[in-house]
Amino acid sequence: MSTKNNPPKQAILSMTGFANSETRFATGLLLIELRAVNHRYLELNVKIEDSLRQFEAQVREQLQSKLGRGKVECRLSLKSDTASSNKLALNPAMVTQIAQTLQDLHQHFPEAQPVNLVDILKLPGVLQSEAVDSETLGHSVQSGLAQTIDELIAARQREGEKLKQVLLDRLQGVREQIAIVKPLLPQVIQQYQEKLTAKLREAMQADDDRVRQEIVLYAQRTDVDEELARLNSHITEMDRILTAGGPVGKKLDFLMQEMNREANTLGSKSVAIETTQVSMQLKVLIEQMREQIQNIE
Template sequence: MMTIKNSPASQPMLSMTGFAATESRFTGGLLLIELRAVNHRYLELNVKIDDNLRQFEAQVRELLQSRLGRGKVECRINLKSDAAVANLTLNPEMVGQIAQTLAALQQHFPQAQPVNLVEVLKLPGVCQTESIDTEAMAQSLLNGLSQAIDELIAARQREGEKLKQVLLDRLQGVREQISIVKPLLPALISQYQDKLTTKLREAMQAEDDRVRQEIVLYAQRIDVDEELARLNAHIVEMDRILTAGGTMGKKLDFLMQEMNREANTLGSKSVAIETTQVSMQLKVLIEQMREQIQNIE
C-alpha cells in the first residue's frame, strides 16, 4: 500500500517587535510580568527582576532563551506582597539589640534628638513576615512568564503577517518593473541601429559590416538578460522563503543585497530614460523591503 507524505505545514513569520503583560497570583502575593521586544541582530535579554525574586533569574533567562529567537527583549518582573497574608510582626531579639545600642548612645550624647520609631521599623530584620512558599512562588513565576511569552509570540506573529503582506506587495512591484524592461530592449537596439547607421554614413560613408559590428557591441553592452534572470531567481527564492515561514530575517536580508546588486547593474547598463527609471524604481522597492526585513526574526 502506497503511503502519501503530507508536505510540512508552513510556520508563521514572526516580527521581532511585540509587547505582553500578565499577572500571576500565588498565596502571599501577585507577580506582574512585562515583556517588550524590538529588533536586534541576535537575542539580547535585559531582565529586571524584583530583589525578592532574584534567586529565580537564571530560570527566567533559561525559559526566555528556549522560547525566543532574535530580538532585544526586556523582561520586567515585580512582586506585590499580599498584606492580608503577610501578618507583620516585630523581631524581639533585633528590637532588644537596637534598644540597648540606643541606650548606650544616649549616655554619650544626652542632647541628641529622640529616635524616630518609623525609621527603626525600616531597619533590616526589625519586622518579620510569615515565610512565603518558595516553591509555589517559583511555579507561579514560571507559569506567568510562560503565558507572557505565549502572548508576546502571538503579538509578533500578528505583526509578522502584516510585514509579510507588505513584502509580497513590494515583490509584486518588482515583478511589474522587470516586465517593463525586457520588451524595451529590441526597440532600443533598433533605435540605436537607425541612429548609428545615419551618423556613420554621413560622417565616413561606413560600410554595412562596420555598422553591424557597432550594433553587436552596443547590444552586448546593454544586454541585461542575466541580470533579469537573476532577479527572477531571487523573486522565486523569496516567495519560497515567505511561504515556508519560520526564521528568515537573515536569509531575506542577503537576498535584498543580491537584488540591489542586480538593480545597480541594470542602471549602469541603461541607455534610455525608461530603463533608468525602472532601475531607480527597483532600488526603491528593494530598499522598502530591506527596511521591513530588519524587523523580521
C-alpha cells in the same frame, strides 16, 4: 504525501512586540513585562528585583529556549496585597534573642525600669510578614513567564503577518516593473541600433577595430536579459521563503542585496529613459522591502 517533501509552514515573526502578565500567589502578585525590538541576534536585558534574584538563571533559560532574535527587555517584580502585608507575626528567633539579652541585662541592672513591650515590637526584625514559599514562588515565575512569552510571540506573529503582506505587495510591484521593461527591450535595442548605424555611417573612414569596439559596447550596454532572469529567480526564491515561514530575516536580507545589485546593473546598462526609470523604481521597492525585513526574525 510525505511531511519530508512538504515541511509544515511556519509563522513569520516580527522582532518587535510587547506583553505583560500578573500571576497571583499566596501574598500578592507577580508582575512580568516583556518588550522586544529588532536586533542582529538575541540580547537579553533582565531587570529583576532582589527578592526574585534567585530565579534569574531560570528566567534567562526560558527566554532563550523560546525566542530567536531580538533585543528583549524582561522585568519582574512582586506586588504584595494590602491585606496580606498586614498579616504580621513574631519572629521567634529574634524574640528569643531579645529575651535572653534582657535577662542578662537585668542581672547587671536589677533596679532598672521594666522594658516597654511596644518598644520591643518596634525593633527591626521582631515582626515579619508572612513568608513566601520559595518553591511556590519559583513555580509562579515559571508559569507566569511562560504565559507572557506566549503572548509576546503571538504579538510578534501578528506583526509578522503584516510585514509579510507588505513584502508580498512590494514584490508584486517588482514583478510589474519587470513586466514593463521586458516588452520595451526589442524597441529600445532597435532604436539604439539605428543610432549606432548612423554613427558608423558618419565614420566610414574608421578602421575595423573602431567598428568592433562600438559593436561590443552596444552589446554590453543593451543586454540585460541575464539581469532580468536573475531578478525573476530572486522573486521566485523570495516567494518560497515567505511561504515556508520561520526565522527567515537573514535569508531575505541577503536576497535584497542580490536584487539591488541586479537593479543597479540594469540602470548602468540602460540606453533609454524608460529602462532608467524602471531601474530607479526597482531600487525604491527593494529598499522599502529591506527596511521591513530588518524587523523580521
